[in-house]
Amino acid sequence: MAYGLAMQAEEINAVINRRGWLKSAGLVGAGSFLAGTHATAAEKKSVRKSVRGAVRKSVRGVVFMVSDGMSPGVLSLAEAYSQLTRQRTTQWWQLLNNPSAARGLMDTASANSLVTDSAAASSAWGGGQRVNNGSINVNPNGKEITPIAALLRKKNAAIGLVTTATVTHATPAGFAASIASRGDEQLIAPQYLDRVDIILGGGSGYFDPKQRSDRRDLAGDFKKSGYQVVSDRYALLASKSPKLLGTFSKGHLPFSIDRDHDAAIAASVPNLAEMTQAALSRFLTDDKPFLLQVEGARIDHAAHLNDIGALLGDQLAFDDAVAAVLTMTAKHDDILVVVTSDHGNSNPGLNGMGDGYKESNQHFKNIARFKASHERVFGEWNAKPNGDAETIGSLVAEHLGFDLKKSEAEALIAILHKENVVEWNQQLEKPEGLLGQFAGNHTGIGWTGTTHTSDPTLLSAIGPQASRFSGIIRNSDVFGHLMELLG
Numbered sequence: 001m002a003y004g005l006a007m008q009a010e011e012i013n014a015v016i017n018r019r020g021w022l023k024s025a026g027l028v029g030a031g032s033f034l035a036g037t038h039a040t041a042a043e044k045k046s047v048r049k050s051v052r053g054a055v056r057k058s059v060r061g062v063v064f065m066v067s068d069g070m071s072p073g074v075l076s077l078a079e080a081y082s083q084l085t086r087q088r089t090t091q092w093w094q095l096l097n098n099p100s101a102a103r104g105l106m107d108t109a110s111a112n113s114l115v116t117d118s119a120a121a122s123s124a125w126g127g128g129q130r131v132n133n134g135s136i137n138v139n140p141n142g143k144e145i146t147p148i149a150a151l152l153r154k155k156n157a158a159i160g161l162v163t164t165a166t167v168t169h170a171t172p173a174g175f176a177a178s179i180a181s182r183g184d185e186q187l188i189a190p191q192y193l194d195r196v197d198i199i200l201g202g203g204s205g206y207f208d209p210k211q212r213s214d215r216r217d218l219a220g221d222f223k224k225s226g227y228q229v230v231s232d233r234y235a236l237l238a239s240k241s242p243k244l245l246g247t248f249s250k251g252h253l254p255f256s257i258d259r260d261h262d263a264a265i266a267a268s269v270p271n272l273a274e275m276t277q278a279a280l281s282r283f284l285t286d287d288k289p290f291l292l293q294v295e296g297a298r299i300d301h302a303a304h305l306n307d308i309g310a311l312l313g314d315q316l317a318f319d320d321a322v323a324a325v326l327t328m329t330a331k332h333d334d335i336l337v338v339v340t341s342d343h344g345n346s347n348p349g350l351n352g353m354g355d356g357y358k359e360s361n362q363h364f365k366n367i368a369r370f371k372a373s374h375e376r377v378f379g380e381w382n383a384k385p386n387g388d389a390e391t392i393g394s395l396v397a398e399h400l401g402f403d404l405k406k407s408e409a410e411a412l413i414a415i416l417h418k419e420n421v422v423e424w425n426q427q428l429e430k431p432e433g434l435l436g437q438f439a440g441n442h443t444g445i446g447w448t449g450t451t452h453t454s455d456p457t458l459l460s461a462i463g464p465q466a467s468r469f470s471g472i473i474r475n476s477d478v479f480g481h482l483m484e485l486l487g
């Protein structure tokens with residue numbers, strides 16, 4: 001192996017890490033890592049200088065990107081689905097194939113369970129301590145933990161939270177709020193005032209005096225404090241304000257599959273990449289340190305619903321946001337991008353279908369026939385007062401592109417009417433679990449359940465100090481890395 005002058009900083013970091021490993025394994029002596037190569041004295045000197053530069057390389061900003069509830073197998077499903085429907089690769093897939101990007105696994109447990117929820121997972125990242133599921137930066141003894149946004153704020157850093165859930169949902173809140181119960185979103189919203197500069201997602205109701213139980217005009221308070229408050233995509237794209245509160249629906253933003261099949265929604269509700277670009281462009285033109293959290297929130301919701309069409313639609317929308325961030329940061333050598341997930345959920349996978357698995361590909365292609373989320377199918381069902389087996393059958397045929405058998409439609413109706421439910425297991429006594437299984441007969445996709453799982457999640461990082469995120473990372477250690485880099 002020869003060390004050339006053109007060696008990149010990341011490769012040098014990798015050499016240092018590998019050298020550390022070799023040293024600990026007793027394979028090389030201290031100071032000898034250039035020995036035995038064919039490098040000239042001048043080359044060795046240059047590499048040593050680069051190594052020192054790489055070690056010192058400072059980070060001005062971190063973009064921390066979360067595909068919420070993304071089981072590891074989703075990565076390969078999304079790559080195959082992108083090749084099928086868009087004839088191109090995904091950015092996260094490419095990151096794993098990029099030698100200058102760090103690769104690792106995130107150990108996701110919470111204080112009280114091997115299976116975390118999003119509140120405890122984000123608190124571990126944003127507060128540095130594992131807490132019980134359901135809590136946001138309040139430890140098991142009831143003590144409040146100061147979130148990273150409040151700490152970095154004191155260091156003059158800018159903070160951004162971008163999500164497709166309500167902006168007060170667990171994952172953004174874990175970086176900027178402390179509250180015993182994640183459901184108290186009304187109490188989370190005021191904690192962002194003057195603590196977070198850019199807030200984009202859903203959840204307008206938590207800022208609206210008509211919808212808040214205390215009648216506080218929270219949106220008005222944000223305006224008084226210098227924020228521009230926007231509520232549709234046009235206003236977001238036109239805005240130049242450095243402080244921005246944008247909420248584009250009362251609750252979560254729609255699933256991408258529903259957005260993409262409705263021109264009016266697509267025109268008025270921004271997608272994740274657009275919101276991410278709006279936030280990051282502000283931080284890049286400034287020279288302050290910054291922390292931007294970007295969450296593709298509804299991957300998790302689709303997994304809970306065993307809805308592969310909605311899940312892959314939102315995973316590709318998340319991947320588009322990753323692409324936007326990598327493009328925007330390509331010419332900046334002081335921005336670190338971390339891409340990961342907070343926990344697995346229902347672990348979807350493509351099963352071998354048919355004799356010799358020859359029918360798996362055709363089954364997988366049937367996902368592209370889905371034209372709406374299962375949420376929309378069930379929503380339309382609920383809006384029909386006297387729905388029967390025929391009604392649910394026609395909704396599934398219209399929106400998901402396959403025919404339910406009579407016995408399948410009747411089993412679904414029994415659950416929807418809460419009658420004669422056969423409790424085979426936790427998954428199959430829920431309408432979403434049962435519909436997920438019936439859809440799987442046509443798509444080949446199987447699910448382990450309808451809840452979060454304990455799997456470690458995928459972790460990729462690129463940019464200065466990316467190697468901090470290689471190997472197995474305990475979720476609560478992320479906080480220390482972010483504070484060291486930005487604080």
Ligand SMILES: [Zn+2]
Binds near residue numbers: 452
């Ligand atoms: Zn979840």
